[in-house]
Amino acid sequence: MLEQTVQYILSGLTIGSIYAIAAIGYNIIYNATGIINFAQGEFIMVGAMTAITLSAFLPLPLAILFAVIITALLGALIEICCIRWLDRPSVLRMIIITIGLSILIREAALHIWDEKVRSLRFFTGNEVSSVSVFGAHISPQVLWVLGICALIVVLLNVFFKYTLTGRSIRACSSDKMAASLCGINTRNMVTLSFMLSGAIGALAGCVISPITQTQYDCGTHLAIKGFAVAVFGGLGNSMAAVAAGLIVGLLETFSITVMPLAYTDAISIAILLLVLFFRPSGLFGNREAGRLKEF
Amino acid sequence: MKIFKILGVTLLSMGMAISLSCAKKPAPQQVVKIGALFSVTGPASFLGAPEAKTVQMLVDQINMAGGVKGAKLEAVIKDTKGDPENAISFAKQLIEEEKVFAIIGPSTSGETMKIKNLCEEAKVLLVSCAAAEVIVNPLAKYVFKVPQKDSQAAIKIFETMKKMGISKIGVVSSNTGFGNAGKEQLEKLAPENSITILISEVYDKTATDLTGVLAKLKSKKVQAVVNWSIEPAQAIVAKNMKQLKMGVPLFQSHGFGNIRYVKEAGEAGEGIIFPCGRLLVADLLPADHPQKSVLTKYKTDYEAKYQEDVSTFGGHAYDALMVLVKSMETAGLDKEQVRMALENLKGFAGTGGVFNFSADDHNGLGLDAFEMLTVKDGKFALLEQK
The missing domain is CATH 3.40.50.2300 (Response regulator)
Incomplete structure (x- = not known):
């Protein structure tokens, strides 16, 4: 019995870690601009696909590094081409632009690569290796995902709290006018946040690719779940996103024990709705801060 | 009167044109x-x-x-x-x-x-x-x-299971037309083949990890798992089963007949058993096979x-x-x-x-159309049955 419970917890962590790492990326652009970037799922896909292509002739760490850089540049390109020249755009307009971009990137990926599924190789071990915990098993790749999640969250917190650039990004989010009066180049800060978001998306894509496999349209699914989890935790808070991701993963897995698998999505979405009814700012969000936000 | 003249000439020339064009192409290529x-x-x-x-x-x-x-x-x-x-x-x-x-x-x-x-x-x-x-x-x-047919694939799988001494199985399938049709056939044909389906679960076709549901199958002590889908999830099932150390054979449908999925599953793909037409093992057939x-x-x-x-x-x-x-x-x-x-x-x-088509069989294929295949060293191979 213990073994089974542990096994369900580990399975929940596996799914939860995927949701969590997909959710983190949303928060950065949200923190800088107050908008949700619906092309975040496509950053994940592009990062993973680029790394897979590069890993054919580069060692794995280098392939991932280049994939992260390339996706960050893609993020910058998107911001410079489609967002920067807009004069005080409304939230709705920005959202529709990012949705359009996500479709554009997906179709471009279909032409650059193809419709076939592929995956990055496992960081340690291979498809069949697993780590035993109390007689239950988990893929070592999940530990990588959790580890990188933790690393990203810690680094982001340090960046946003203790560096001048990080604090400038947060200032832009709070009040663009005041920030620019203080001498912050708000436009550059937004570009930077898109780059950062692209980089984190790409890293997430690379680390989950051995588990989830990657194809041109896998971003949409991850984006929906990631977005739900980000809202669930409270938008703008990376630590909350990770916690929320793991909670949703565990909930889904334990729901499997009592009812058919087909209902898991319904359950997680129902819980999400309940949380939003009673705590619109998310599980760990600050109510006061939530009310001040435009969206 | 003039109008009749013009009409007559027109008709005449049209008739000539038609006969000419016919004459030009004595046997028009259909x-x-x-x-x-x-x-x-x-x-x-x-x-x-x-x-x-x-x-x-x-x-x-x-x-x-x-x-x-x-x-x-x-x-x-x-x-x-x-x-x-x-x-x-x-x-x-x-x-x-x-x-x-x-x-x-x-x-x-x-x-x-x-x-x-x-x-x-x-x-x-x-x-x-x-x-x-x-x-x-x-x-x-x-x-x-x-x-x-799906039903023939299911029967082939059940026959192989009987030879291997398997009677209690778990079924997972994707929520697509193909997955549902296969699940239906498996559930319909299991009793008459003395196979018990202990648990049957449906997953979303975009599923990214299935360790949760496979852990549930494992706890029911199934002797084999059948997966019925055409999605890349076929490789995920294989990987997750090995990661959970389930140690039971994995059967897939004829939707697995794509070497891409074998490459995707890597080492976890070894030993997967599935029914398939003979195209993938054409090289391995005896020379006198029809x-x-x-x-x-x-x-x-x-x-x-x-x-x-x-x-x-x-x-x-x-x-x-x-x-x-x-x-x-x-x-x-x-x-x-x-x-x-x-x-x-x-x-x-x-x-x-x-x-062999007939008035009441518009498919024309029998059970012998399927061969049981397996994956060996990253390639398709004929399953050696004891």
Whole structure:
């Protein structure tokens, strides 16, 4: 019995870690601009696909590094081409632009690569290796995902709290006018946040690719779940996103024990709705801060 | 009076023009249009893309060799993108505007079912490349299909299980037309094959990790797992089972017949057992096997022309077109006659098996069309049965 419970917890962590790492990326652009970037799922896909292509002739760490850089540049390109020249755009307009971009990137990926599924190789071990915990098993790749999640969250917190650039990004989010009066180049800060978001998306894509496999349209699914989890935790808070991701993963897995698998999505979405009814700012969000936000 | 004169001259010249044009071409080359509906792009592109390529290649080959009964073939290929709505409008277009002789495809069962009645009412032959049993059962006079049936795949799996001493199994399937049809057949046929399905679960086709549901299967102490889907999740199931150290064999449906998924599953793919047509193991067949020459010719032609691995799905398009051509060769170019000839076609060796059509079997394949395959050293191999 213990073994089974542990096994369900580990399975929940596996799914939860995927949701969590997909959710983190949303928060950065949200923190800088107050908008949700619906092309975040496509950053994940592009990062993973680029790394897979590069890993054919580069060692794995280098392939991932280049994939992260390339996706960050893609993020910058998107911001410079489609967002920067807009004069005080409304939230709705920005959202529709990012949705359009996500479709554009997906179709471009279909032409650059193809419709076939592929995956990055496992960081340690291979498809069949697993780590035993109390007689239950988990893929070592999940530990990588959790580890990188933790690393990203810690680094982001340090960046946003203790560096001048990080604090400038947060200032832009709070009040663009005041920030620019203080001498912050708000436009550059937004570009930077898109780059950062692209980089984190790409890293997430690379680390989950051995588990989830990657194809041109896998971003949409991850984006929906990631977005739900980000809202669930409270938008703008990376630590909350990770916690929320793991909670949703565990909930889904334990729901499997009592009812058919087909209902898991319904359950997680129902819980999400309940949380939003009673705590619109998310599980760990600050109510006061939530009310001040435009969206 | 003048007007009559002009009219007369016009009529005369028109008549001359017609007789002249007839005289110019003493035996006009007849063109027979064959409509083809394939999901060349979209989510089912791994079915439709090789199918469209195969039809194009075969039509070129047939025309080079002088056509069928002196007539040239013309393939009118439409891309449905896997959408049943597109299939309906393209089918109407093919029947009403292009006035095609017959239609081959669509690639998926859902699309085929949408246009089944359409073709039946228009009395246009439809040779489907989709698998579901409902396409030919209940029977429609003008509707045929060439891929093997789900029920036969299920029976083949159960027979293999019995030989291996397996009686208690768990089933997982994807929430697609293919997955649901397979799940239904497995559940229907299990009792008469003395197999007990302890648990049957459906997963979303975009599933990214299935350790949770497999842990549930493991806790029920199943002796084997059957997975029924056509999605990349087939590789995820294999990986997750090995990661959970389940230590029981994994059976997959005939949807696993794509080497891409074997590569995806890597080491976890070793030992997967699944029923499949013989195209993937053409090299391993004995030289006197009736399908040997057909399979090796199609495989070498396709791989030489398109530089990619052959798949069973392209093979379905081969069968669909060739049974049609074969019937046209026996019955001429009359639609009704060809339909009769197709219904009576016997002993035709295609890529899916040896076809024996009859008035109440519009699929024509028996249990022997399937071979049980396994994965060995990253390649497909025949399963050695004890």
